[in-house]
Amino acid sequence: MAEINLHNITFGYNTEMVLNNITFSVAQGEFVVAVGPNGAGKSTLLKIMAGLIEPLAGHVLIDNQTVYTAARQGILGYVPQHYAQNTAAFPATVEEIVALGLVNYSSLLKDKGARHIVRHMLELVGMDKLKDRRIGELSGGQQQRVMVARALAGNPQLLLLDEPTSGIDYAASAKIYELLGQLNSTLGITIVMVSHDIENATHFASKVACINRSLCFFGDSEQFHSSHATMRHLWYYSGFTG
Ligand SMILES: Nc1ncnc2c1ncn2[C@@H]1O[C@H](COP(=O)(O)OP(=O)(O)OP(=O)(O)O)[C@@H](O)[C@H]1O
Structure with a gap:
């Protein structure tokens, strides 16, 4: 388990300011969903949390260490947006893709211990029966499960996921949220x-962060859902900060 603290995160690409003074804390074992409109800066913020982009100002601490130290220690698992779809033609099997999460060498599958970890991760996400399939032969939901398994293979204490259900139908999305909820409650990740799934994803979360270039709302999921629908609409579509 790991906690993550964001202090006054500010970031821009060239002259465009994308994130302004974002501060919030995610306690150990919490499940936070970040929502907001297109171009709000959500993916950028997640990349900063994963240490892939450095903020212009502010800092991220994971268990009171810099994000870079935490990443080196393997505390972090990151599932990028559309990763699986981009690799649809990639000639690798499901099992090999998950092995990449170990240390980036699929040759590790020759190692019995590594193979056991990979199998276990595939079982956790319900993909063990399809382990020999080419990744491009799977459905979008199945590919996302594989990507979650890949991130889990590194034994992370903090899992950062960028729209893991994008392009996936309602039923398959619900299954992925359920899976994440189980990983959160049983393994404490x-x-x-x-x-973008403001109605469904937020029901599986303990907290909701609403981002539209700045932090518009951060609080309990129940509090978010009990807020008046119009207020939620305003937070989501116009970056209302009142
Ligand atoms: N590498 C980049 N270079 C320049 N501008 C970028 C880059 N990545 C993102 N942006 C811009 O930064 C802004 C925020 O993008 P970001 O992807 O973080 O938003 P988002 O909330 O995740 O959007 P979406 O929900 O559409 O995925 C957008 O205006 C986008 O065009």
Whole structure:
């Protein structure tokens, strides 16, 4: 389990300011969903949390260490947006893709211990029966499960997911949220997930962060859902900060 603290995160690409003074904390074992409109800066913020982009100002601490130290220690698991779809033609099997999550060498599958971890991760996400399939032969939902398994293979304490259900139908999305909910409750993995699925994903989360270039709302999921629908609409579509 890991906690993550964001302090006054500010970031821009060239002259465009994308994130302004974002501060919030995710406690150990929490499941946070970050929502907001297109171009709000959610993916950018997740990349900063994963240490892939450095903020212009502010900092991220994971268990009171810099994100870079935490990443080196393997505390972090990151599932990028559309990763699986981009690799649809990639000639690798499901099992090999998950092995990449170990240390980036699929040759590790020759190692019995590594193979056991990979199998276990595939079982956890319900993909063990399809382990020899080419990744491009799977459905979108199945590919996302494989990507979650790949991130889990590194034994992370904090899992960062960028729209893991994008392009996936309602039923398959619900299954992925259920899976993440189980990983969160049974393994205690702290989860931060970016999602457009404001109605469903937020029901699986303990907290909701609403981002539209700045932090518009951060609080309990129940509090978010009990807010008046119009207020939620305003938070989501116009970056209302009142
Ligand atoms: N590598 C980049 N270079 C320049 N601008 C970028 C880059 N990545 C993102 N942007 C811009 O930064 C802004 C925020 O993008 P970001 O992807 O973080 O938003 P988002 O909330 O995740 O959007 P979506 O929900 O559409 O995926 C957008 O205006 C986008 O065009």
